Amino acid sequence: MKAVVIGPGRIGCGFAGELLHSSGYDLTFVARKPEVVRHLNRVGRYRVKLTSTTEQREQVIGPVRALWTQDTSAVSGAIAEANVIATAVGPQNLALVAPILAAGLERRRSPANVLAFENLINAGSWLRRLVRNAVHGANMAEDHGFSGALVKRAVTQKRGSIASDEPLEFIGDTPSSFVVDATSLKKPFPKIKGMVTTKHFTAWALGKLYVFSAGHATAAYLGSLKGYHYIHSAVRDPEIRAAVLAAMREGQRGLEAKFGWETCNGDKELEEIMARFENALLSDPIQRVGRDPRRKLGPKERLVGAARLAERAGVVPESLVLATAAALCFCDPEDPSCTELNTLIRNSGAGAVLEKVCGLDQKSELASSVLKSWGQLAPGWQPGNQLVSLERRMWAWG
Numbered sequence: 001m002k003a004v005v006i007g008p009g010r011i012g013c014g015f016a017g018e019l020l021h022s023s024g025y026d027l028t029f030v031a032r033k034p035e036v037v038r039h040l041n042r043v044g045r046y047r048v049k050l051t052s053t054t055e056q057r058e059q060v061i062g063p064v065r066a067l068w069t070q071d072t073s074a075v076s077g078a079i080a081e082a083n084v085i086a087t088a089v090g091p092q093n094l095a096l097v098a099p100i101l102a103a104g105l106e107r108r109r110s111p112a113n114v115l116a117f118e119n120l121i122n123a124g125s126w127l128r129r130l131v132r133n134a135v136h137g138a139n140m141a142e143d144h145g146f147s148g149a150l151v152k153r154a155v156t157q158k159r160g161s162i163a164s165d166e167p168l169e170f171i172g173d174t175p176s177s178f179v180v181d182a183t184s185l186k187k188p189f190p191k192i193k194g195m196v197t198t199k200h201f202t203a204w205a206l207g208k209l210y211v212f213s214a215g216h217a218t219a220a221y222l223g224s225l226k227g228y229h230y231i232h233s234a235v236r237d238p239e240i241r242a243a244v245l246a247a248m249r250e251g252q253r254g255l256e257a258k259f260g261w262e263t264c265n266g267d268k269e270l271e272e273i274m275a276r277f278e279n280a281l282l283s284d285p286i287q288r289v290g291r292d293p294r295r296k297l298g299p300k301e302r303l304v305g306a307a308r309l310a311e312r313a314g315v316v317p318e319s320l321v322l323a324t325a326a327a328l329c330f331c332d333p334e335d336p337s338c339t340e341l342n343t344l345i346r347n348s349g350a351g352a353v354l355e356k357v358c359g360l361d362q363k364s365e366l367a368s369s370v371l372k373s374w375g376q377l378a379p380g381w382q383p384g385n386q387l388v389s390l391e392r393r394m395w396a397w398g
Contacts, residue, residue, distance in 0.1 A: 001024055001025045001026065001084075002078075002083050003027055003028070003082055003085070004029075004078050004104075005017055005027060005028070005029050005085075006030040006085070006087045006088070006097055006100065006101075007030070007087055007089035007097075008030075008031050010157075010158055011155055012117070013061070013168070013170050014048055014155035014158075014170030014172045015088075015172065015178075016115075016149075017029070017046075018048045019178075019192055019193050020086070020192060021061045023191060025083070027061070027064040028064070028067060028078050029064060029066040029067070030066070031066055031067075032068075032069045034068050035162050035163075039066075039162035039163075040065065040066035041066050043165060043166070043167050045062025045063060045167050046167045046170065047170070049169060050173060050174045051171070051172075051282065052275075052279060053275055053279060057174075060167070075104065076100070076103040076104040076106075079101065079103075079107070079108075079112075083112075084113055085112055086116075087101075087114065087117065088118070089118070091119065094123070094127055094130055097127075101134075105141070105143075106135065111144050111186040112186070113145035113186055113189070114144060114145065114146045114147075115190075116146065116148050118149075119151075120148060121205040121300065122148070124146040124147040124148045124184050125146065128141050144186060145185035147180040147185050148180070148181065148201070149180050150204055150208050152176075152178065152208075153172050153173055156285070157171040157282075157283065158170055171281075171283075172282070176194040177194040179196045179201070179205075180195060182198060185197075203259040206258075206259075206309075209301070209306070210251035210255055210302060210305065211252055211255070211269065211273070211306075214250075214302045215247055215248040215273055216277070217303055217323060217327065218243055218319065218322075218326075219235050219244050220290035221293075221323055221329075222239075222244075222326050222390065224286050225329060225377070225381070225390075226239075226240065226390070227387070229286055229287075231284040231285075232282065232284065235274065235278055243319045243390065244274070244277070246318065248273065250306065250319060252266070253310055254306060254308075254309030254311075254312065254317075257309075257312070257314075258312075258313070287332050290338075292335065293330045293341050294341045297327055297341075298358070298359070303323050304359070306320055307324065318369075324358070325377055328370075328374050331383045341357070350370075350378070354371070
């Protein structure tokens with residue numbers, strides 16, 4: 001069996017590639033950087049190290065080969081012959097992937113399933129639309145399956161140099177399952193270890209986004225304000241830990257009201273998530289988790305979307321509001337999304353940003369709550385100034 005993975009990054013190699021290899025597939029990666037292609041072809045393998053509070057394991061993934069995106073004939077040929085195709089390029093890059101996919105799918109004689117390992121609720125339908133547009137409205141895209149793939153593993157680091165002859169190393173935690181939308185795939189479904197099919201994909205997707213991802217973002221944005229560099233350090237701070245748990249509970253209650261109790265596992269789920277956040281061996285950087293705040297503050301995203309759902313369920317989303325306000329203060333000079341957000345706030349004000357980025361009416365109760373919380377943080381916030389007390393809003397330089 002053959003698999004093509006577009007995007008040999010942390011998720012492409014450290015999750016999708018690892019599971020496909022374990023399931024017996026021959027792996028071909030497609031990369032946009034020729035130096036990455038040369039490295040993978042020269043070394044022919046990479047390592048995956050997985051860690052939790054109770055176990056550690058390591059696996060060598062190989063042999064693997066790689067193709068350059070600009071080698072269109074070879075890439076489309078590989079896609080035409082693959083039993084399963086996966087993408088792991090980030091939501092912002094799916095439009096660049098669509099023409100590559102379209103060229104390969106047009107050469108196929110049988111239906112294929114494309115699994116989008118992207119942190120996006122509608123990744124499958126969005127990618128199908130992009131592929132359809134890439135072939136000028138042809139119905140070819142309808143002949144194939146497209147589904148998002150909800151990843152439970154956090155792959156936090158990539159170690160090694162592509163200039164060396166040593167294999168790259170990907171560090172992650174141990175969960176090895178992912179969820180796909182059974183209604184949008186073509187039968188027979190691909191046989192991949194850890195793959196779970198569901199007819200209720202939206203509920204699963206929002207469950208991950210509004211609980212795990214909301215908690216992750218809350219830890220990152222509050223941790224950044226208090227001067228922490230890693231998620232495991234931040235969640236050991238009692239104030240941040242309480243806020244993260246509260247934010248996830250708010251998300252759970254909104255989900256329960258919309259989809260029923262089956263979508264939430266209560267405190268057991270939160271305990272499992274917190275144990276993953278606390279795993280110091282992951283060394284998960286706050287800058288990694290917090291990056292791209294403009295996207296993560298979207299109307300249906302992990303903070304604002306979860307807060308809206310909680311509000312509709314009659315829950316006051318205090319911790320999600322606080323995390324949203326903290327996200328408006330996030331600073332990473334190397335992140336274009338962050339720089340753009342900071343500039344928008346500076347030029348237009350936080351209220352205008354809530355309307356433009358978060359889709360919130362400034363007069364709404366939710367927007368007012370975020371602005372009030374942001375107003376308590378903003379006077380002391382500046383890069384390098386540490387928040388000493390979250391409860392009392394005390395700053396080191398205050």
